[in-house]
Amino acid sequence: MEFWENSTVIHSLQRSLREWYQAQGRDLPWRSTTNPYHIWVSEVMLQQTQVSTVIPYYYRWLNQFPDIPTLAESSLDLILKLWEGLGYYARARNLHRAAQQVASEYQGIFPQELEKVLTLPGIGRTTAGGILSAAFNQPVSILDGNVKRVLARLVSLEQPPQKAIKQLWVISDTLLDKKHPREYNQGLMDLGATICTPSQPACLLCPWSEFCQALQYNLQTKIPMREPSSPLPHKEIGVAVIWNDQGEILIDRRPEEGLLGGLWEFPGGKIEANETIAACIQREIEEELGIKIEVGEHLITINHAYTHFRVTLNVYHCQYLQGEPQPLESQELRWVKPEQLSEFPFPKANTKIIEVIVG
DNA sequence: AAAACGTGGCT
DNA sequence: TAGCCAAGTTT
Incomplete structure (x- = not known):
């Protein structure tokens, strides 16, 4: 049995993360609401995109498209104009199509069932978990770039995360605090974004330092491992x-x-x-x-x-x-x-x- | 399964 | 400066 499967360890990880999050978590615009549409928009904008870049786009978007029916009826031209500069433009097109789907299939009300949420274009497993945990406090795990890095270090993953996606999902599911999924997921992402950063992680301030295998072996700057990249054409x-x-x-x-x-x-x-x-x-x-x-x-x-x-x-x-x-x-x-x-x-x-x- | 898909910030 | 990386999903 791995150490992270021990229930005493799990509870300790959950408690220390939650206490850290309550004291040190970031104050972000989409955390002052449980409106699933607002949270959905933020989650999609945040795909592969940093918080500071997203914030102005988030406010402008909600100002222009205050609810799902408004978005569904908007022109793609206006939607793309609001998205201009954010990149990965399929996200905007998918948001538009998904809003039309929610409008026609669910009377404009964002669904609360994971299976339904996953049928919406542009929403994969991580985004679905992010929305359902943040909006409805549902116990659905996530595996974004932050979580991959934190978990890879926690267990001292011996290979690049890309090669161990299934295992990382199992760890993410196992460690999820089912009583406090909203705080746990948000806290884990904040930990990755502010403490367990890609370079120079602040291990001295980390609530998980006593469990972190990478830190124990002094491998925190080597993990996550990565494969050599080929030059761009x-x-x-x-x-x-x-x-x-x-x-x-x-x-x-x-x-x-x-x-x-x-x-x-x-x-x-x-x-x-x-x-x-x-x-x-x-x-x-x-x-x-x-x-x-x-x-x-x-x-x-x-x-x-x-x-x-x-x-x-x-x-x-x-x-x-x-x-x-x-x-x-x-x-x-x-x-x-x-x-x-x-x-x-x-x-x-x-x-x-x-x-x-x-x- | 691996490649396509944007942009900005940091080292 | 060139490369890496960021709250990933789709095909």
């Missing part, structure tokens, strides 16, 4: 800011699915081997929009890193020549004046382009 992109004679710019709305789905952008594409930037831009614009342009002055060059590749955006002013623009590889096209650009949700990599255009 790099893409050179040609981007066109196409002007017509009315002083308008042609922008397109990306396909609904995939990278930056539903966001607007300046058209362009990947530079092929042995292709000049100007030739690339001309070719891409003909392929994607079916029009002829003339490539003019260089506007700006932008380097940007996504999760799984990096890009260099080579942006050029272009002049529209002939043909009727068609959305051959996008959802929609618009000619817009520079001052209208701010009305559309753009990816972060494009904000510098807009700044330079608008001045």
Whole structure:
């Protein structure tokens, strides 16, 4: 039997975490409510995203979409505009779809059954546990990045967490304080975020230090272990800011699915081997929009890193020549004046382009 | 099962 | 500076 399966140890871990949380837990906007919709929004925004980034988005979102029916009836355009800059835009699309599902299937009332919650798009096991424990104090465990790190250190996990997900869920389930699930889950996440941090954990202040196997072996900075990562591929992109004679710019709305789905952008594409930037831009614009342009002055060059590749955006002013623009590889096209650009949700990599255009 | 999916902050 | 990491889910 592992030490963390001993009921005396479990109770001691639960009690010490709860006392620590009551004294040292963070005061966060979504902790002053049990409104499941508010907590749901916070949980989704917090996926792979840090608290300080989320807070302003959380307030703006609830101000714009105060309840589930309002969100369900909103346009995706407005939703994406509110989400602009937060990243992982599928979260916003899923929140919209899930709100429509709650509206139609549950009369707009967020369900309290785990099986029902898990059918909502964008809500997986951890988010479901986070919502049900925080909103309804239900004993449902979680396994987010904080919890993985804390538990990996507690048991001195000998392999990268990715390789031991099933085991970590068992530990998380076993240690969950079934009498105080809300405080336990929130406390465990706070412990990971403020004490058991990725680098330089504050073990001297940790309520679990006397049980922590990593600390006992002085491995707290080696655990969690990680696998070596492969270098990110790099893409050179040609981007066109196409002007017509009315002083308008042609922008397109990306396909609904995939990278930056539903966001607007300046058209362009990947530079092929042995292709000049100007030739690339001309070719891409003909392929994607079916029009002829003339490539003019260089506007700006932008380097940007996504999760799984990096890009260099080579942006050029272009002049529209002939043909009727068609959305051959996008959802929609618009000619817009520079001052209208701010009305559309753009990816972060494009904000510098807009700044330079608008001045 | 592994890859796709954004961005900002920290080291 | 380049890489790592963050309240993960979906396909």
